[in-house]
Amino acid sequence: MTTTVAVRPLTITACGVVSPAGLGLGALEEALRSGVDDYTAPDNPFEGAVDGYPPRPLWAVPDLRVAEHLGRKGLRHIDRFTMLGLIACKLALDESGTALTDEDRADTGVVMATNTGSLVSMLEVGRDTLLQEKPYLVNPARFPNVVTNACTGQIAIRNSLTGVNVVVSGGQAAGLAAVRFARTAIGDERSRRLLVGGVEELSQVAAWGWHKSGALHEDAPVGEGSAVFLVEDAEAASTAGRSGLADLLACEVGYYGAGDSEWRARGLRSCVERALERSGVGADDVDVVSLGATNHRRLELLEDRVVQEVLDRPVPRVRVSEVLGELYSASVPLQIAAVLALWREPADHARTALVTSVGGDGNAGCLVVRECR
Known part of the structure; x- marks a missing residue:
């Protein structure tokens, strides 16, 4: 006979959202209640896909003013995929309303759901290694973007977080696996609190993949976005007087x-x-x-x-x-x-x-x- 073990709750104390509806929960609420019909495809630097985007609805994050959220330094070689995750994490940390101490940073980690990381970066580098003269015309600054944990690494670096740093690859259900991992990491005291979420970018290659696979209904839109939650043990948060969402x-x-x-x-x-x-x-x-x-x-x-x-x-x-x-x-x-x-x-x-x-x-x-x- 299998005994079902009761779960110890985790509390979401802050949330950052970047989506085609805009930034934050307020923009998402408005879109969910009233709908938005003027989303557009992004300007995408990858030129390897045939004939641009496929003939289906494409919904991108609008007016992504990266410098306003992340500053101008250190972004030259960071791809759109990572920028979406960085902005969502910054929004979550800002919403928490508490400046992180050195002790907090050492005890705060990152767990992000993805599948491959940035397909655009992977294909750009892969294409260059085949078409450009090696090694001189293959841009080495792009290499860090091709690894699956490029986004989580940048989040940790830019926020000086030295706790657990993990990317979970699991397709459609990757976000659930990320929550499971977060519970284990906090329960084992490997981190006191975690930024937990996921990120996906809209690109020509991904849009064509969905279009050609036939997995989606013919008129189904393809989008992009990131949501990140600041998560900690519910009892610990309550004891410290931190309220949760x-x-x-x-x-x-x-x-x-x-x-x-x-x-x-x-x-x-x-x-x-x-x-x-x-x-x-x-x-x-x-x-x-x-x-x-x-x-x-x-x-x-x-x-x-x-x-x-x-x-x-x-x-x-x-x-x-x-x-x-x-x-x-x-x-x-x-x-x-x-x-x-x-x-x-x-x-x-x-x-x-x-x-x-x-x-x-x-x-x-x-x-x-x-x-x-």
Whole structure:
């Protein structure tokens, strides 16, 4: 007989969001409630994709004035992917309202969800090594951008953070794996608090990949963005007098095979049921579900069906990719951010949300989020 262990909550004390809706939870809330229809594709330096972008909606972060957020020094060779993550982290740290001491910096780490890092940087360097005269015309300044942990490294360097520094690669469900890792790192006292989130950039190569794969509905948009949360042990935060936005309760994620959709459905159902049980939350206590497979052929209906079967009643759904576009490995962080954005409107009770994810690679999972009061 398997014994289910109750989870120790983590608290989100601050949040930074960079998305096609703009910067911050306020802009995201407005977009979720009213929608935005004038997103545009970014100016992208990669020229290797055929005929530019594919013929589908493309939603980029608007008017990204990097220097206003990060200053002008040290950005010359940093790519857009890393800049999105850096700005989201700065927004989260600024929102916390507390200047980090040397002790804080030594005890603060970074856990970011991604899949490959920047595809643009990888392909630019790869192309140059094949087409340019070696080694003289291959720009060495671009090499650091091709490693998967380039973004987390820059976040740590620019903020002098010397705690755990990890990138989690896990496709659509990478954000859930990042939350799981964060819980382990804080529980093992490897860091006292962590910047946890994810980042994805809009590029010609990624947009063509989605377009040619047929994984998304024909008119589904492709987007970009980053959401980062400052997270610490809930009990420690409360003892120190730090208020939170929400508690991250149980997070369950696993691999259930990419071929058999029913096997994936059973896996997702198991994750949802186990997460609720470990959180001490009943199906009747769930106020909203933030879905991750919206606009995915075959997976969208599967995810919605599993949620309906487990909860067995109508529960409001949040479909963030309808507003921000397909965000892939940044989906879960922005699904969480969407819940926090909607919770800016007060309610008469502490609300509870499910954040679900199921990907074409066979990964699936669920996170329970509870509003702090």
